[in-house]
């Protein structure tokens with residue numbers, strides 16, 4: 001019951017707004033895959049889901065399910081189901097009949113619809129509540145019913161619009177576990193909208209970062225963290241270190257001195273910003289031979305069990321995270337280890353260049369190094 005979802009050049013320009021809310025976005029979610037659309041409030045995430053679901057009409061571009069355009073097909077015939085932040089259950093129906101509803105609408109006899117619904121309730125762990133009314137359920141239980149109802153409709157594509165953001169952290173985490181189990185059991189194709197990076201990381205195979213109506217980067221979450229295409233993506237994902245400089249001879253040159261760049265990426269010669277995640281930097285004694293840099297602690301701020309440690313190195317401020325039990329004070333001299341595979345250079349102009357994009361880079365600042373296996 002899963003299908004490939006393809007979004008081509010999808011554009012939505014609400015009347016009276018100066019710029020399009022969605023500006024020609026492209027996105028593919030393979031059958032049984034899960035992609036997250038991650039972006040700040042107002043970036044156009046819900047607009048994209050509404051267009052895929054058929055609740056709104058694009059100004060340009062198209063949505064394809066298994067290669068077939070769904071333009072002009074009404075929502076109820078698209079084989080997509082949208083689950084919202086609020087469960088939107090039918091209050092006058094039992095839990096079981098809520099889940100059986102899409103089956104009954106599709107023409108299944110009452111007994112068959114209820115049998116099927118029982119199986120989906122079992123999948124979400126709620127068979128014991130089958131005869132309750134929604135008003136007697138907790139928020140997490142209601143959302144479980146909403147998921148069971150959505151899956152019972154056997155959609156080609158399951159669309160989730162911030163489905164867990166109203167739940168408290170413990171219940172949200174239980175719902176994440178449930179969704180991982182549902183994926184394994186039913187293998188739906190999922191497009192998930194969220195503004196929560198952790199949720200995207202836990203649930204999705206790939207994450208499309210939506211900034212100002214454009215997909216800034218669609219990648220695995222680990223690559224979004226360590227290989228951002230732009231400083232906008234790096235900053236949105238909370239990266240704190242960005243050092244301006246130049247790339248030459250496979251290294252980044254700045255006030256920090258030359259720092260070799262990893263070989264598993266294409267490196268552009270020219271102006272580029274070095275980025276390294278704060279949690280990837282190791283703090284060691286200044287005499288430690290592993291230290292790539294030595295500096296002086298300029299500030300320490302506690303963040304739960306870890307602290308953010310600001311270190312000044314030849315006038316450049318870098319942030320690292322100390323581990324549990326490590327204590328640093330302003331004025332301490334420290335060594336910093338910047339693991340080679342965690343370093344990345346973001347070209348000063350435009351997005352980063354990947355192997356598949358090499359043709360774009362042909363020019364005076366063309367890509368100088370590409371290693372198979374990347375991207």
Ligand SMILES: Nc1ncnc2c1ncn2[C@@H]1O[C@H](COP(=O)(O)OP(=O)(O)OP(=O)(O)O)[C@@H](O)[C@H]1O
Nearest residue numbers: 014015021039040041042043044045046047048195
């Ligand atoms: N029907 C509409 N008419 C005019 N503008 C709209 C309409 N729907 C949404 N917008 C605008 O489009 C922009 C994107 O809205 P959208 O709800 O898609 O963003 P979002 O990323 O889902 O945000 P949030 O995380 O806050 O839900 C917002 O500026 C919003 O005000």
